[in-house]
Amino acid sequence: MSGKANWPEGVARRLLDTVDSTNAEAFRAAPHLTGPCWFVAGEQTAGRGRRARAWTSPRGNFHGTLLLHPTEPAATVALRSFAAALALRDAFVALTGLPDAFKLKWPNDVLLNGGKVAGILLESSGAGQGVQHLAIGIGVNLIAAPEATQVEQGALRPVSLLEETGLRIAPEVFLDALAPAYARWEAIFAAEGFAPLRAAWLAHAARLGETIRARTGTETREGRFETIDETGALILRQSHGPVAIPAAEVFF
Template sequence: MSEAARLAPHLAGPAWILALDQTGGRGRRGRPWRMPAGNFAATYVFHPQVSPQQAALYSFVAALALEEALSRVAGPHARLSIKWPNDVLLNGGKIAGILLESLGQGGRISQLAIGIGVNLAEAPDPGTLEAGAMAPVSLRAETGLVIAPEEFLTPLAVAFDRLARQFATQGFAPIRAAWLARAARLGERLVARTGTETHEGVFETIDETGAMILRTAGGPMAISAAEIFF
Protein backbone atom coordinates (compact mmCIF):
# COMPACT_ATOMS: atom_id res chain seq x y z
CA MET A 1 0.00 0.00 0.00
CA SER A 2 2.85 2.37 0.81
CA GLU A 3 4.56 1.56 -2.47
CA ALA A 4 1.27 2.08 -4.31
CA ALA A 5 0.94 5.54 -2.79
CA ARG A 6 4.50 6.35 -3.83
CA LEU A 7 4.09 5.14 -7.42
CA ALA A 8 0.51 6.26 -8.12
CA PRO A 9 1.29 9.84 -9.24
CA HIS A 10 3.70 8.47 -11.84
CA LEU A 11 1.53 5.68 -13.27
CA ALA A 12 -0.05 6.14 -16.69
CA GLY A 13 -2.69 3.51 -15.94
CA PRO A 14 -3.83 0.89 -13.44
CA ALA A 15 -1.17 -1.37 -11.90
CA TRP A 16 -0.79 -4.36 -9.60
CA ILE A 17 2.05 -4.21 -7.08
CA LEU A 18 3.07 -7.58 -5.63
CA ALA A 19 5.10 -7.91 -2.42
CA LEU A 20 6.98 -11.15 -1.84
CA ASP A 21 8.07 -9.91 1.58
CA GLN A 22 6.26 -7.44 3.79
CA THR A 23 7.59 -5.75 6.91
CA GLY A 24 4.99 -3.03 7.45
CA GLY A 25 1.72 -4.73 6.63
CA ARG A 26 -1.44 -3.14 7.97
CA GLY A 27 -5.11 -3.98 8.15
CA ARG A 28 -8.25 -2.01 8.89
CA ARG A 29 -8.04 0.73 11.52
CA GLY A 30 -4.25 0.60 11.44
CA ARG A 31 -3.99 -2.90 12.83
CA PRO A 32 -0.89 -4.91 11.92
CA TRP A 33 -1.19 -7.49 9.12
CA ARG A 34 1.34 -10.29 9.40
CA MET A 35 2.47 -12.13 6.28
CA PRO A 36 4.34 -15.43 6.71
CA ALA A 37 6.59 -16.45 3.82
CA GLY A 38 4.75 -17.76 0.77
CA ASN A 39 1.57 -15.81 1.39
CA PHE A 40 0.06 -13.30 -1.04
CA ALA A 41 0.16 -9.53 -0.61
CA ALA A 42 -0.67 -7.23 -3.51
CA THR A 43 -2.20 -3.84 -4.15
CA TYR A 44 -4.19 -2.71 -7.15
CA VAL A 45 -3.86 1.04 -7.66
CA PHE A 46 -5.82 3.13 -10.16
CA HIS A 47 -7.53 6.47 -10.74
CA PRO A 48 -11.28 5.77 -10.73
CA GLN A 49 -12.55 9.38 -10.78
CA VAL A 50 -15.65 8.51 -8.77
CA SER A 51 -17.31 9.79 -5.61
CA PRO A 52 -16.14 8.46 -2.22
CA GLN A 53 -19.43 6.54 -1.94
CA GLN A 54 -18.85 4.79 -5.27
CA ALA A 55 -15.20 4.12 -4.44
CA ALA A 56 -16.21 2.29 -1.26
CA LEU A 57 -18.20 -0.20 -3.36
CA TYR A 58 -14.97 -1.45 -4.94
CA SER A 59 -14.56 -3.31 -1.67
CA PHE A 60 -17.34 -5.66 -2.80
CA VAL A 61 -15.89 -5.92 -6.31
CA ALA A 62 -12.55 -6.96 -4.84
CA ALA A 63 -14.14 -9.49 -2.46
CA LEU A 64 -15.99 -11.14 -5.34
CA ALA A 65 -12.83 -11.25 -7.46
CA LEU A 66 -10.89 -12.79 -4.60
CA GLU A 67 -13.55 -15.41 -3.95
CA GLU A 68 -13.66 -16.25 -7.66
CA ALA A 69 -9.87 -16.57 -7.90
CA LEU A 70 -9.70 -18.82 -4.84
CA SER A 71 -12.53 -20.95 -6.20
CA ARG A 72 -10.68 -21.33 -9.49
CA VAL A 73 -7.42 -22.50 -7.90
CA ALA A 74 -8.98 -24.56 -5.08
CA GLY A 75 -11.66 -26.29 -7.14
CA PRO A 76 -15.40 -26.81 -6.68
CA HIS A 77 -15.15 -28.55 -3.30
CA ALA A 78 -13.64 -25.58 -1.46
CA ARG A 79 -16.26 -24.09 0.88
CA LEU A 80 -15.85 -20.35 0.29
CA SER A 81 -17.94 -17.41 1.51
CA ILE A 82 -17.58 -13.68 2.15
CA LYS A 83 -17.91 -12.13 5.59
CA TRP A 84 -19.28 -8.61 5.40
CA PRO A 85 -17.92 -6.48 4.02
CA ASN A 86 -14.93 -8.14 2.38
CA ASP A 87 -13.18 -10.89 4.35
CA VAL A 88 -13.07 -14.16 2.40
CA LEU A 89 -13.62 -17.36 4.40
CA LEU A 90 -12.52 -20.90 3.57
CA ASN A 91 -14.19 -23.71 5.49
CA GLY A 92 -15.38 -21.14 8.02
CA GLY A 93 -11.96 -19.61 8.73
CA LYS A 94 -10.50 -16.33 7.46
CA ILE A 95 -8.17 -16.87 4.52
CA ALA A 96 -8.03 -13.33 3.13
CA GLY A 97 -8.63 -9.69 3.87
CA ILE A 98 -9.01 -6.51 1.84
CA LEU A 99 -8.13 -2.90 2.66
CA LEU A 100 -9.06 0.21 0.67
CA GLU A 101 -7.17 3.48 0.90
CA SER A 102 -7.93 6.59 -1.16
CA LEU A 103 -6.75 10.10 -1.90
CA GLY A 104 -8.85 12.87 -3.36
CA GLN A 105 -10.34 16.30 -2.97
CA GLY A 106 -13.49 18.19 -3.87
CA GLY A 107 -15.68 15.13 -3.36
CA ARG A 108 -13.79 13.07 -5.95
CA ILE A 109 -11.35 10.20 -5.57
CA SER A 110 -8.13 10.76 -7.49
CA GLN A 111 -6.41 7.55 -6.41
CA LEU A 112 -7.71 4.29 -4.99
CA ALA A 113 -5.49 1.49 -3.67
CA ILE A 114 -6.99 -1.93 -2.94
CA GLY A 115 -4.72 -4.05 -0.77
CA ILE A 116 -5.31 -7.81 -0.70
CA GLY A 117 -3.71 -10.35 1.63
CA VAL A 118 -4.24 -14.11 1.25
CA ASN A 119 -2.94 -16.93 3.44
CA LEU A 120 -1.75 -19.16 0.62
CA ALA A 121 0.97 -21.02 2.49
CA GLU A 122 0.48 -20.39 6.18
CA ALA A 123 -2.01 -18.84 8.57
CA PRO A 124 -0.68 -16.34 11.10
CA ASP A 125 -0.35 -17.46 14.72
CA PRO A 126 -3.78 -16.93 16.34
CA GLY A 127 -1.96 -15.64 19.41
CA THR A 128 -0.81 -12.60 17.45
CA LEU A 129 -4.39 -11.59 16.61
CA GLU A 130 -6.75 -9.41 18.61
CA ALA A 131 -9.18 -11.03 21.04
CA GLY A 132 -12.31 -12.32 19.31
CA ALA A 133 -10.77 -12.29 15.84
CA MET A 134 -11.91 -15.01 13.46
CA ALA A 135 -9.60 -18.01 13.36
CA PRO A 136 -7.25 -17.79 10.37
CA VAL A 137 -6.72 -20.63 7.88
CA SER A 138 -4.43 -21.17 4.90
CA LEU A 139 -5.05 -22.61 1.46
CA ARG A 140 -2.28 -25.18 1.91
CA ALA A 141 -3.53 -26.49 5.25
CA GLU A 142 -7.18 -26.66 4.19
CA THR A 143 -6.76 -28.10 0.69
CA GLY A 144 -3.19 -29.37 0.37
CA LEU A 145 -2.63 -27.05 -2.59
CA VAL A 146 0.65 -25.23 -3.02
CA ILE A 147 0.51 -22.11 -5.17
CA ALA A 148 3.06 -19.30 -5.41
CA PRO A 149 1.97 -15.67 -4.99
CA GLU A 150 3.02 -14.92 -8.59
CA GLU A 151 0.75 -17.71 -9.84
CA PHE A 152 -2.23 -16.50 -7.81
CA LEU A 153 -2.00 -12.95 -9.14
CA THR A 154 -3.15 -13.94 -12.65
CA PRO A 155 -6.58 -15.42 -11.78
CA LEU A 156 -7.15 -12.60 -9.29
CA ALA A 157 -6.29 -9.87 -11.81
CA VAL A 158 -8.45 -11.47 -14.51
CA ALA A 159 -11.45 -11.78 -12.17
CA PHE A 160 -11.06 -8.24 -10.85
CA ASP A 161 -10.83 -6.75 -14.33
CA ARG A 162 -14.03 -8.48 -15.47
CA LEU A 163 -15.99 -7.48 -12.35
CA ALA A 164 -14.67 -3.91 -12.35
CA ARG A 165 -15.82 -3.52 -15.97
CA GLN A 166 -19.23 -4.89 -15.02
CA PHE A 167 -19.44 -2.44 -12.12
CA ALA A 168 -18.48 0.48 -14.39
CA THR A 169 -21.07 -0.38 -17.05
CA GLN A 170 -23.94 -1.92 -15.06
CA GLY A 171 -23.63 -0.35 -11.63
CA PHE A 172 -23.72 -1.99 -8.23
CA ALA A 173 -26.88 -4.10 -8.66
CA PRO A 174 -25.27 -7.19 -10.28
CA ILE A 175 -22.28 -6.96 -7.93
CA ARG A 176 -24.65 -6.78 -4.96
CA ALA A 177 -26.62 -9.81 -6.17
CA ALA A 178 -23.47 -11.88 -6.71
CA TRP A 179 -22.07 -10.83 -3.33
CA LEU A 180 -25.30 -11.78 -1.50
CA ALA A 181 -25.18 -15.22 -3.13
CA ARG A 182 -21.82 -15.77 -1.40
CA ALA A 183 -22.50 -13.96 1.89
CA ALA A 184 -21.58 -15.76 5.10
CA ARG A 185 -24.36 -16.09 7.71
CA LEU A 186 -26.99 -14.36 5.59
CA GLY A 187 -30.35 -14.82 7.37
CA GLU A 188 -28.64 -15.72 10.65
CA ARG A 189 -28.06 -13.89 13.91
CA LEU A 190 -24.79 -12.06 14.46
CA VAL A 191 -23.26 -9.24 16.47
CA ALA A 192 -22.07 -5.91 15.04
CA ARG A 193 -19.81 -3.69 17.13
CA THR A 194 -19.56 -0.09 16.01
CA GLY A 195 -17.00 1.50 18.28
CA THR A 196 -18.85 2.06 21.52
CA GLU A 197 -22.10 0.27 20.57
CA THR A 198 -23.01 -3.38 20.12
CA HIS A 199 -26.00 -4.50 18.07
CA GLU A 200 -27.39 -8.01 17.69
CA GLY A 201 -29.83 -9.13 15.03
CA VAL A 202 -30.47 -11.10 11.87
CA PHE A 203 -28.36 -10.28 8.81
CA GLU A 204 -31.09 -9.60 6.22
CA THR A 205 -29.26 -8.09 3.24
CA ILE A 206 -27.01 -5.25 2.10
CA ASP A 207 -28.50 -2.12 0.59
CA GLU A 208 -27.48 -0.16 -2.52
CA THR A 209 -24.71 1.59 -0.55
CA GLY A 210 -23.22 -1.70 0.70
CA ALA A 211 -24.48 -1.16 4.26
CA MET A 212 -25.49 -4.25 6.21
CA ILE A 213 -29.19 -4.36 7.09
CA LEU A 214 -29.57 -5.93 10.51
CA ARG A 215 -33.03 -6.81 11.82
CA THR A 216 -32.82 -5.97 15.51
CA ALA A 217 -35.41 -6.01 18.28
CA GLY A 218 -35.98 -2.33 17.56
CA GLY A 219 -36.43 -2.83 13.82
CA PRO A 220 -34.17 -2.79 10.74
CA MET A 221 -30.84 -1.03 11.15
CA ALA A 222 -28.39 0.00 8.42
CA ILE A 223 -24.77 -0.47 9.48
CA SER A 224 -22.11 1.05 7.24
CA ALA A 225 -19.04 0.19 9.33
CA ALA A 226 -18.63 -2.36 12.12
CA GLU A 227 -16.74 -5.38 13.39
CA ILE A 228 -18.87 -8.48 12.79
CA PHE A 229 -18.89 -11.48 15.13
CA PHE A 230 -20.67 -14.76 14.46
Protein backbone atom coordinates in the same frame (compact mmCIF):
# COMPACT_ATOMS: atom_id res chain seq x y z
CA MET B 1 3.97 -16.94 -15.61
CA SER B 2 1.05 -19.28 -16.03
CA GLY B 3 -1.73 -16.81 -16.76
CA LYS B 4 -0.17 -14.24 -19.09
CA ALA B 5 -2.63 -15.11 -21.86
CA ASN B 6 -5.51 -14.07 -19.58
CA TRP B 7 -3.85 -10.94 -18.22
CA PRO B 8 -6.28 -7.98 -18.51
CA GLU B 9 -5.47 -5.56 -21.28
CA GLY B 10 -4.18 -2.15 -20.22
CA VAL B 11 -3.31 -3.28 -16.68
CA ALA B 12 0.33 -3.03 -15.58
CA ARG B 13 2.06 -5.05 -12.89
CA ARG B 14 5.12 -4.62 -10.75
CA LEU B 15 6.59 -7.60 -8.91
CA LEU B 16 8.71 -6.51 -5.96
CA ASP B 17 10.87 -8.44 -3.53
CA THR B 18 10.48 -6.55 -0.25
CA VAL B 19 8.46 -3.40 0.51
CA ASP B 20 7.07 -1.73 3.61
CA SER B 21 3.54 -2.21 2.28
CA THR B 22 2.18 -2.64 -1.23
CA ASN B 23 -0.43 0.08 -0.59
CA ALA B 24 2.32 2.53 0.37
CA GLU B 25 4.36 1.53 -2.69
CA ALA B 26 1.31 2.01 -4.91
CA PHE B 27 0.73 5.54 -3.61
CA ARG B 28 4.39 6.43 -4.14
CA ALA B 29 4.12 5.33 -7.76
CA ALA B 30 0.62 6.75 -8.36
CA PRO B 31 1.63 10.20 -9.72
CA HIS B 32 3.62 8.49 -12.49
CA LEU B 33 0.90 6.04 -13.58
CA THR B 34 -1.99 6.74 -15.91
CA GLY B 35 -3.70 3.33 -15.82
CA PRO B 36 -4.38 0.54 -13.35
CA CYS B 37 -1.39 -1.32 -11.93
CA TRP B 38 -0.91 -4.31 -9.65
CA PHE B 39 1.89 -4.21 -7.08
CA VAL B 40 2.82 -7.58 -5.56
CA ALA B 41 5.62 -8.09 -3.04
CA GLY B 42 7.42 -11.19 -1.90
CA GLU B 43 7.21 -9.85 1.64
CA GLN B 44 6.05 -6.75 3.49
CA THR B 45 7.84 -5.27 6.47
CA ALA B 46 4.95 -3.03 7.59
CA GLY B 47 1.77 -4.60 6.23
CA ARG B 48 -1.50 -3.25 7.61
CA GLY B 49 -5.01 -4.55 8.02
CA ARG B 50 -8.16 -2.67 8.92
CA ARG B 51 -7.94 -0.04 11.67
CA ALA B 52 -4.14 0.08 11.15
CA ARG B 53 -3.63 -3.37 12.64
CA ALA B 54 -0.41 -5.14 11.73
CA TRP B 55 -0.88 -7.75 8.99
CA THR B 56 1.45 -10.74 9.16
CA SER B 57 3.28 -10.91 5.82
CA PRO B 58 5.54 -13.97 5.54
CA ARG B 59 7.15 -14.86 2.24
CA GLY B 60 4.96 -17.25 0.25
CA ASN B 61 1.70 -15.51 1.11
CA PHE B 62 0.09 -13.04 -1.30
CA HIS B 63 0.66 -9.35 -0.60
CA GLY B 64 -0.79 -7.22 -3.37
CA THR B 65 -2.37 -3.89 -4.23
CA LEU B 66 -4.33 -2.78 -7.25
CA LEU B 67 -3.94 0.94 -7.88
CA LEU B 68 -6.80 2.64 -9.70
CA HIS B 69 -7.59 6.22 -10.70
CA PRO B 70 -11.35 6.41 -10.16
CA THR B 71 -13.61 9.27 -11.24
CA GLU B 72 -16.76 8.56 -9.21
CA PRO B 73 -17.77 10.08 -5.85
CA ALA B 74 -16.01 8.61 -2.81
CA ALA B 75 -19.05 6.57 -1.69
CA THR B 76 -19.21 4.88 -5.10
CA VAL B 77 -15.47 4.29 -5.18
CA ALA B 78 -15.68 2.45 -1.85
CA LEU B 79 -18.04 -0.16 -3.34
CA ARG B 80 -15.04 -1.65 -5.12
CA SER B 81 -14.31 -3.58 -1.93
CA PHE B 82 -17.18 -5.85 -3.00
CA ALA B 83 -15.67 -6.23 -6.48
CA ALA B 84 -12.39 -7.23 -4.84
CA ALA B 85 -14.11 -9.78 -2.58
CA LEU B 86 -15.93 -11.34 -5.52
CA ALA B 87 -12.73 -11.45 -7.56
CA LEU B 88 -10.89 -13.11 -4.69
CA ARG B 89 -13.57 -15.78 -4.42
CA ASP B 90 -13.47 -16.35 -8.20
CA ALA B 91 -9.69 -16.74 -8.09
CA PHE B 92 -9.84 -19.18 -5.19
CA VAL B 93 -12.51 -21.28 -6.89
CA ALA B 94 -10.65 -21.29 -10.22
CA LEU B 95 -7.45 -22.48 -8.54
CA THR B 96 -8.99 -25.01 -6.14
CA GLY B 97 -12.21 -26.22 -7.75
CA LEU B 98 -13.91 -25.89 -4.33
CA PRO B 99 -16.81 -23.44 -4.80
CA ASP B 100 -18.61 -24.42 -1.60
CA ALA B 101 -15.57 -23.84 0.62
CA PHE B 102 -15.38 -20.04 0.14
CA LYS B 103 -17.75 -17.47 1.64
CA LEU B 104 -17.69 -13.67 1.88
CA LYS B 105 -17.80 -11.95 5.27
CA TRP B 106 -19.04 -8.38 5.44
CA PRO B 107 -17.47 -5.97 4.96
CA ASN B 108 -14.27 -7.26 3.34
CA ASP B 109 -12.99 -10.71 4.29
CA VAL B 110 -12.96 -14.03 2.46
CA LEU B 111 -13.54 -17.21 4.45
CA LEU B 112 -12.33 -20.73 3.74
CA ASN B 113 -14.08 -23.50 5.67
CA GLY B 114 -15.29 -20.81 8.09
CA GLY B 115 -11.85 -19.32 8.83
CA LYS B 116 -10.36 -16.08 7.49
CA VAL B 117 -8.08 -16.72 4.52
CA ALA B 118 -7.98 -13.24 2.96
CA GLY B 119 -8.59 -9.60 3.80
CA ILE B 120 -9.08 -6.41 1.81
CA LEU B 121 -8.02 -2.88 2.74
CA LEU B 122 -9.12 0.11 0.66
CA GLU B 123 -7.17 3.35 1.01
CA SER B 124 -7.50 6.48 -1.08
CA SER B 125 -5.81 9.79 -1.68
CA GLY B 126 -7.25 12.94 -3.18
CA ALA B 127 -8.25 16.55 -2.67
CA GLY B 128 -11.47 17.69 -1.03
CA GLN B 129 -14.30 15.22 -1.61
CA GLY B 130 -12.65 13.63 -4.64
CA VAL B 131 -10.63 10.43 -4.86
CA GLN B 132 -7.56 10.78 -7.04
CA HIS B 133 -5.99 7.38 -6.39
CA LEU B 134 -7.49 4.20 -4.90
CA ALA B 135 -5.36 1.38 -3.49
CA ILE B 136 -7.12 -1.96 -3.08
CA GLY B 137 -4.81 -3.87 -0.76
CA ILE B 138 -5.24 -7.63 -0.60
CA GLY B 139 -3.59 -10.10 1.74
CA VAL B 140 -4.04 -13.84 1.28
CA ASN B 141 -2.82 -16.61 3.58
CA LEU B 142 -1.58 -18.90 0.83
CA ILE B 143 0.86 -20.96 2.88
CA ALA B 144 0.72 -19.60 6.45
CA ALA B 145 -1.78 -17.98 8.79
CA PRO B 146 -1.27 -15.96 11.97
CA GLU B 147 -1.56 -17.80 15.27
CA ALA B 148 -4.98 -17.56 16.91
CA THR B 149 -3.33 -15.61 19.74
CA GLN B 150 -2.44 -12.84 17.27
CA VAL B 151 -6.06 -11.95 16.49
CA GLU B 152 -8.50 -10.22 18.80
CA GLN B 153 -10.80 -12.23 21.03
CA GLY B 154 -13.96 -13.31 19.23
CA ALA B 155 -12.46 -12.91 15.76
CA LEU B 156 -12.56 -15.78 13.31
CA ARG B 157 -9.66 -18.19 13.30
CA PRO B 158 -7.08 -17.41 10.62
CA VAL B 159 -6.49 -20.21 8.13
CA SER B 160 -4.20 -20.77 5.16
CA LEU B 161 -5.03 -22.22 1.77
CA LEU B 162 -2.26 -24.80 2.13
CA GLU B 163 -3.40 -25.95 5.56
CA GLU B 164 -7.06 -26.27 4.58
CA THR B 165 -6.77 -27.72 1.06
CA GLY B 166 -3.25 -29.14 0.73
CA LEU B 167 -2.70 -26.92 -2.32
CA ARG B 168 0.49 -24.87 -2.53
CA ILE B 169 -0.10 -21.92 -4.86
CA ALA B 170 2.61 -19.36 -5.60
CA PRO B 171 1.75 -15.66 -5.24
CA GLU B 172 2.43 -15.02 -8.94
CA VAL B 173 0.04 -17.81 -9.91
CA PHE B 174 -2.60 -16.37 -7.61
CA LEU B 175 -2.12 -12.95 -9.20
CA ASP B 176 -2.64 -14.47 -12.65
CA ALA B 177 -6.07 -15.69 -11.51
CA LEU B 178 -6.98 -12.63 -9.44
CA ALA B 179 -6.18 -9.86 -11.94
CA PRO B 180 -8.53 -11.05 -14.72
CA ALA B 181 -11.21 -11.89 -12.15
CA TYR B 182 -11.07 -8.34 -10.79
CA ALA B 183 -11.08 -6.87 -14.30
CA ARG B 184 -14.34 -8.73 -15.03
CA TRP B 185 -16.07 -7.33 -11.94
CA GLU B 186 -14.68 -3.84 -12.60
CA ALA B 187 -16.18 -3.95 -16.11
CA ILE B 188 -19.55 -5.04 -14.72
CA PHE B 189 -19.40 -2.29 -12.08
CA ALA B 190 -18.57 0.33 -14.70
CA ALA B 191 -21.34 -0.78 -17.05
CA GLU B 192 -24.14 -1.74 -14.66
CA GLY B 193 -23.37 -0.19 -11.29
CA PHE B 194 -23.47 -1.90 -7.91
CA ALA B 195 -26.66 -3.96 -8.32
CA PRO B 196 -25.08 -7.04 -9.98
CA LEU B 197 -22.18 -6.98 -7.51
CA ARG B 198 -24.61 -6.77 -4.61
CA ALA B 199 -26.61 -9.75 -5.90
CA ALA B 200 -23.49 -11.84 -6.48
CA TRP B 201 -22.02 -10.92 -3.10
CA LEU B 202 -25.23 -11.85 -1.28
CA ALA B 203 -25.27 -15.21 -3.08
CA HIS B 204 -21.98 -16.08 -1.36
CA ALA B 205 -22.43 -14.20 1.95
CA ALA B 206 -21.43 -15.89 5.19
CA ARG B 207 -24.15 -16.13 7.87
CA LEU B 208 -26.86 -14.43 5.81
CA GLY B 209 -30.15 -14.80 7.68
CA GLU B 210 -28.37 -15.69 10.93
CA THR B 211 -27.84 -13.72 14.14
CA ILE B 212 -24.57 -11.79 14.19
CA ARG B 213 -22.99 -8.95 16.19
CA ALA B 214 -21.80 -5.68 14.67
CA ARG B 215 -19.46 -3.49 16.70
CA THR B 216 -19.02 0.19 15.93
CA GLY B 217 -16.64 1.91 18.32
CA THR B 218 -17.95 1.14 21.79
CA GLU B 219 -21.43 0.04 20.67
CA THR B 220 -22.31 -3.54 19.77
CA ARG B 221 -25.59 -4.41 18.06
CA GLU B 222 -26.99 -7.90 17.68
CA GLY B 223 -29.56 -8.91 15.11
CA ARG B 224 -30.32 -11.01 12.06
CA PHE B 225 -28.12 -10.36 9.06
CA GLU B 226 -30.87 -9.52 6.58
CA THR B 227 -29.03 -8.13 3.54
CA ILE B 228 -26.75 -5.34 2.35
CA ASP B 229 -28.36 -2.26 0.83
CA GLU B 230 -27.54 -0.33 -2.36
CA THR B 231 -24.79 1.57 -0.52
CA GLY B 232 -23.12 -1.62 0.74
CA ALA B 233 -24.32 -1.05 4.32
CA LEU B 234 -25.13 -4.01 6.53
CA ILE B 235 -28.86 -4.35 7.27
CA LEU B 236 -29.39 -5.86 10.70
CA ARG B 237 -32.91 -6.88 11.69
CA GLN B 238 -33.55 -6.06 15.35
CA SER B 239 -36.73 -6.28 17.43
CA HIS B 240 -37.69 -2.70 16.56
CA GLY B 241 -36.96 -3.10 12.84
CA PRO B 242 -34.05 -3.02 10.39
CA VAL B 243 -30.94 -0.97 11.13
CA ALA B 244 -28.45 0.11 8.43
CA ILE B 245 -24.81 -0.04 9.57
CA PRO B 246 -22.34 1.53 7.10
CA ALA B 247 -19.17 0.37 8.88
CA ALA B 248 -18.51 -2.07 11.71
CA GLU B 249 -16.58 -5.10 12.87
CA VAL B 250 -18.75 -8.21 12.54
CA PHE B 251 -18.60 -11.18 14.90
CA PHE B 252 -20.36 -14.52 14.52
